[in-house]
Amino acid sequence: MYGLTLFNISLTLLIYIGPRVLYRHISNPFTTPVLLTTILVIIVLRIVDINYEQYTPAKEWLTYLLGPATVALAVPMYKNRLVIREKAIQVSVGLTVGSLATIASAIGISKMLNLSERIQATSAVKAVTTPVAIEIVPIIGGDPTLAAVLVITAGIFGAAFGSLCLTLFKIHDPISRGLGIGTVSHGIGTSQAVTEGRLQGAVSSVAMGAAAILTSIILPLIYKLFN
Numbered sequence: 001m002y003g004l005t006l007f008n009i010s011l012t013l014l015i016y017i018g019p020r021v022l023y024r025h026i027s028n029p030f031t032t033p034v035l036l037t038t039i040l041v042i043i044v045l046r047i048v049d050i051n052y053e054q055y056t057p058a059k060e061w062l063t064y065l066l067g068p069a070t071v072a073l074a075v076p077m078y079k080n081r082l083v084i085r086e087k088a089i090q091v092s093v094g095l096t097v098g099s100l101a102t103i104a105s106a107i108g109i110s111k112m113l114n115l116s117e118r119i120q121a122t123s124a125v126k127a128v129t130t131p132v133a134i135e136i137v138p139i140i141g142g143d144p145t146l147a148a149v150l151v152i153t154a155g156i157f158g159a160a161f162g163s164l165c166l167t168l169f170k171i172h173d174p175i176s177r178g179l180g181i182g183t184v185s186h187g188i189g190t191s192q193a194v195t196e197g198r199l200q201g202a203v204s205s206v207a208m209g210a211a212a213i214l215t216s217i218i219l220p221l222i223y224k225l226f227n
Contacts, residue, residue: 008050008058015040023195032160034188066187073190073205080202087175094176095207098183099214100222102127107226117227118143124223125215126150129186132212140223151186158185159192174199182207 019036030036045055077084084091103124110120121142125133130151134144162181171177174197181189182204190208194201 004050004054005057005061008055009061011044012037012041012058012062015044029160029164032192034191035156035160038156069187069191073194073201076194076198076202077205080199083175083199084203084206091175091179091203091206094179095183095210096214098180098207099127099211099218102184103215103219103222104226107223111226117141119146120226121223122146123150124219126154127184127186128212128215129208132216136216136219139220152188155185155188158189162189163192163196175203178203179207183211186212 016033016037019031019033019040022036023031023033045051106123106126107120110123115123118141121140122137124140125137125142125147128136128151130148133147133151137144137147158181162185163177166172166177166180171180177196178193178200181193181200185192186208190201190204193204
């Protein structure tokens with residue numbers, strides 16, 4: 001059992017190195033390390049016939065490391081605290097509008113597609129970091145397991161295509177880019193924002209945490225308005 005866990009951890013880390021190296025030479029959404037690594041890990045696990053239950057212990061060890069990794073994001077945040085403080089009002093307004101738009105659009109699109117109320121409720125938390133999402137989604141009748149899947153999916157696609165979308169809309173300001181990515185793509189997106197620059201990573205870290213707090217407060221109220 002321990003041997004298989006060690007194998008799965010080593011396999012994941014080794015696969016991750018490849019996309020990281022590739023991204024340095026070919027930077028585009030489809031070579032984003034977190035997206036490409038996820039795809040490759042799934043393919044390799046299928047080839048060697050390792051199912052999800054067998055991979056779970058390795059996943060838990062890797063998930064445990066998210067704590068120190070999240071704390072490490074405070075370093076660029078602290079180093080850029082003066083710049084962030086100067087733009088506090090703009091950041092607060094952007095964060096609030098972004099969080100409201102994310103919730104409203106998720107619920108609105110779900111209703112347009114005539115999805116069940118459970119899926120509508122669950123999709124509303126897709127932009128919030130996983131630990132917060134699985135705690136607040138039951139309040140509005142959502143599914144914590146599905147919420148985790150949607151959150152991770154949103155994070156991966158935000159990391160892969162967030163920067164491209166911002167560039168297409170001619171948004172080049174570092175604070176604006178970090179704010180946009182952190183608000184809708186939480187930790188996974190923030191890991192990609194850090195590769196753009198320290199300021200982008202710092203603002204994305206702030207947005208990730210603030211969006212989680214704000215969403216947990218306003219989500220039940222907004223959801224009632226739609227139902």
